[in-house]
Amino acid sequence: MTMIGWAQIALVLAAIVAAAIPLGRYIAAVAEGSMRWLRPVEALFYRVSGIDPAAEQGWRAYSMAMLAVNAAGFLWLYSVLRLQGLLPLNPRGFDSLPPWLAFNTAVSFVANTNWQAYSGEAAMSYFSQMVGLAVQNFLSASTGIALAIAVSRAFAHGRVGGLGNFWVDFTRVTLYLLLPLSVVAGLVYVALGVPQTLGDYVIAATLEGDRQVIPLGPAAFQIAIKHLGTNGGGFFGANSLHPFEGPNALATAIQIWSQALIPFALCISFGHLVRDTRQGRTLMAVMLGFVVVATGAIYAAEAAGTPMLASLDIEPAQGNMEGKDVRFGLALAALFTATTTGASCGAVNAMLSSFTPLGGMVPLFLIQLGEVLPGGVGSGLYGILNFVLLTVFIAGLMVGRTPEYLGKKVQAREIKLVMLAVLVLPATILGFTAVSMVLPAATASLAHAGPHGLTEMLYAYTSAAGNNGSAFGGLTADTPWLNTTLGVAMLLGRFAYALPVMAIAGSLAGKVKMPEGSGTLPTHGPLFAGLLAGIILILGGLQFLPSLALGPLAEHFVMLAGKTF
Template identity: 60%
Template structure:
């Protein structure tokens, strides 16, 4: 490890902490539906959408109606994307003449992008036409991210409102987030990427002459526009198979830093928005503090393991850290940080191959996702996932010290606790169940590149990434098969919507409840003790649930490595 590496990690966090309040303030304006400076230009566009769709943005919805509209919206978009991918071969915008996707791959990809997972069982530049990338996939990058932020707003209203029967209007939330947040930032972001060397063209291939005089064909396309929202919306789907390790997606150290910052930007801001919504910004800072502690712990372990390198290679006379699967342009520190950022935030973009990390270095990205995408988490999904843990934490604290379980001015009763447990239990049940099944049947065992603990880690990581809606991969699993395309598609859908519905039910239940002022009998939820309890609850639940599977995979792999055996 180096001073420069630590400076990068700590400076990265410091910049985001400075941006949390201004970003959160902008999000709060959208949460409340207030006018912003952008309304002068985009206000008529917003009003036009409402007239076209015959929607009254002032007509609010109860949690059931909000949930139904959200699910129908995503199902229709998923079906549209499936059709685009299947018909790719006969649609325009296909300069390479690529054929349509097979039914299992089209299903997997449509579900993946509709759920903000962006898992890719294919190589982007060799499978997807320009039209498919723009119309089929990039549109989901905007709308799945907007859906997540809108759902966070709905839960915020559940805590903030008093004896209310509604939690907002789904269509108004999605429209405002897309128009006034995601689209403007993405335009500026894409312009920066183009200036940095990222292609943005409808051309398919350009022939160049190398320095040695040979001819080489380079694949191009509308990369910058997809790259911007891919990072900002914590989507992660790469235009190229090498993702953000490809120089056309991530050409410089500066673009690498900006990409990491953009992955966390909205997640940091939403914590402040929550505090402002419930009338106490200390609540938001407490949540953010717990998230940052978990993030820094993971970054420290990953950086330390990758900097230490592989002892087996050291015995062979190859000194230094682990550079296998990493871009020399970025090095160990920036690669380790990117891996922790992308899995802490449910993004899934990669600038290094996690399959090539050391056993424990690769375990942290895996464990980040298993915690329930709450270490910053996906846009919207991170904060509402963390609030589910907060509900459990305040309930546990009330049992331990005999105080009233209250959080952000609302009493936490049996209904909220049961729904929170139901939502949190979805991840381990689905991840471990499908991993176990794929570890014993022939179709599942045909996928891993490696055998033994590392091969098991590849299977475990795939289902963890799918259910956690992350989308990154160990990159050692052959997933473009009917077995994995089908099961991973189902896993992604469960991991997204089987958590959202209980969460919205909690929002509806809390919104209908009276506000309970803090008293001497309330458990404090803003200080260091509360932050420690939050961190403990997240780690204990994740550790107890997934430790056996981690012991069979990366921990066993690490023990084998230090004894001289490599998978």
């Protein structure tokens, strides 16, 4: 580790926080309907769609609208991928995707997971990339933010019948937030050298006289929403390691900034919506603390290298550079990895399978903690609010205070729904991993034996259920079993988690908002932040420590004995 490396990390994190605060205020204004500069366009969408923007929806109607738009998105994307060979903008003549891969990919982009069992430049036409995948990048991100806004309203008001209107929230988030940010970011990427063209791939002659195919395409604007929407699906197979997706260190820093910006900003918007900015700052502080610690842990593990590297005549400060880009170094690789797995983005600028066991365990554990640190756009906020309710309930039991949050009593119904949501991830991750590790059709996809092989499989289902989308590497995922089960895990991780949260919001929205009293637990400041962080960490450890002990922790001690896999 170096001072320059830490300075890079500090600079990018400071830029994220500095931009998240005003953006959070802006998102709150969008949620409250204060933004009017695109009102004619917004009104046109309502008229064409037959939507009454003044109609309030309860949690059931809001959730049904959310499911409907995502079901339509799945059918559209699946159809595009299955008919790709017949559709235009296909200069390389790529064939249509087979059924299982099309199912997995469509589910992946609908669920904001963007798991990729294909290589973009070798399988996807420009039409599929733009009209299929890029469009769904916007829709899935807008869905998550709309749900977060609805949940925020449940805490903001006392005894209201509805949570807003999904179609209005969905439209406003797309028009006023995601589209403007993506246009600006896309132009920046073009200026930095990311291609944005409908021209065919370029055939170049190498110095040896061979022919090399250089893939191009409309990449810049898809990469913009890939990071801003915490989608993560790369235009090219190597994702941000590809020189056209990550052309230089500045582009990489902007990508890190982009993928963490909106999740942090939503904490600030939550504070403004509930009229208590201290609450939003507390949530953001917890998220930021985990990102800093995770970044430091990855950076330290990779900088220390391995005993095998230490035995070679290599500069010690270099550390474990395998699978990393020398243009970015260990610092930006560590920060990128921590934010992409903490923020449910799934983009990568380093190959996790080549990390040291402890360095690879940190991003795995970040996802297993619930993708709330800071989590995906929207899902991070309503996910951490789930933990907040659990924290105030546990604190109330410990000290005899009234379990309540922002004036809303937390009772048996809410805690049952909280636990239903919390148990979705471990049940899905550990269940599918256990079955796959004894099924020959699944273990045949592993590239490595021993604990490293277990980590490959565990990471795949963790990434899918956590709606992250990053891959550990080494796993041949394009098989009927993995395409299907990973797709099911993505659906459960997205919708089986979101529905109980919406039910909680509906329950809390109907409750009277009580003023703070002497028995109210303060839910802002360092004490509550530490308690919340402890609950998240302890719950994640209790659920996943045994699997981590059999995977990366076991591999670490075996590595110290001189054996690798």
